[in-house]
Amino acid sequence: xxxxxxxxxxxxxxxxxxxxxxxGTSSDVGGYNYVSWYQQHPGKAPKLMIYDVSNRPSGxxxxxxxxxxxxxxxxxxxxxxxxxxADYFCSSYxxxxxxxxxxxxxxxxxx
Amino acid sequence: xxxxxxxxxxxxxxTQTLTLTCTFSGFSLSTSGVAVGWxxxxxxxxxxxxxxxxxxxxxxxxxSLESRLSVTKDTSKNQVVLTMTxxxxxxxxxxxxxxxxxxxxxxxxxxxxxxxxx
Numbered sequence: 001x002x003x004x005x006x007x008x009x010x011x012x013x014x015x016x017x018x019x020x021x022x023x024g025t026s027s028d029v030g031g032y033n034y035v036s037w038y039q040q041h042p043g044k045a046p047k048l049m050i051y052d053v054s055n056r057p058s059g060x061x062x063x064x065x066x067x068x069x070x071x072x073x074x075x076x077x078x079x080x081x082x083x084x085x086a087d088y089f090c091s092s093y094x095x096x097x098x099x100x101x102x103x104x105x106x107x108x109x110x111x
Numbered sequence: 112x113x114x115x116x117x118x119x120x121x122x123x124x125x126t127q128t129l130t131l132t133c134t135f136s137g138f139s140l141s142t143s144g145v146a147v148g149w150x151x152x153x154x155x156x157x158x159x160x161x162x163x164x165x166x167x168x169x170x171x172x173x174x175s176l177e178s179r180l181s182v183t184k185d186t187s188k189n190q191v192v193l194t195m196t197x198x199x200x201x202x203x204x205x206x207x208x209x210x211x212x213x214x215x216x217x218x219x220x221x222x223x224x225x226x227x228x229x
Contacts, residue, residue: 002157032214034213036216038158045207045219045221046216046219048215048216048217051213051214051215051217052215091158091160091215097171097174098173098174099160100148100160102157102159104157105158
């Protein structure tokens with residue numbers, strides 16, 4: 001069982017917006033602005049999409065955005081495209097002895 | 112350009128020790144603030160953090176696996192080595208190394224699938 005809770009799946013049609021949630025505790029998501037989001041296509045390595053809650057690395061489309069409220073972080077993808085179909089994992093720094101925690105992953109289906 | 116690549120055995124027997132090497136380029140593990148981490152992913156399952164090694168040799172481990180893990184670095188070779196003892200079939204997974212910058216894994220290796228079976 002993963003430390004951070006994500007919905008198992010979400011779906012949306014091309015052009016629509018979707019939001020994936022990531023719920024932790026005050027020891028991780030709620031306590032630090034160190035939430036990251038990773039995209040993973042089948043058979044590929046994870047790719048960083050968002051870091052420090054809402055920052056996009058160079059090259060990531062601005063359709064991807066991140067936010068946080070309390071112990072829940074969110075990834076929003078606007079203007080869904082077929083290539084966005086993938087698994088998405090959240091991660092957070094943790095102040096406990098477990099320095100890094102991951103979510104269970106969310107499968108995004110573009111209908 | 113930053114690249115990382117994992118290498119090691121694809122098959123290990125139960126109770127054996129796994130040794131994986133991460134060879135990287137484009138950054139130095141002697142630079143302040145830089146770290147390399149190990150993360151694994153069982154087939155069809157979630158990512159699981161295993162260990163980190165920082166430029167200053169700080170080495171936090173996953174508490175659930177700490178007794179079985181060891182990580183070392185060779186700065187001159189740009190390599191990080193992960194050792195995991197007493198392997199079990201439940202340890203079958205793709206093992207990734209990744210560059211950690213700040214509190215995120217910015218660049219990832221391609222991963223290496225390790226199967227534990229007799």
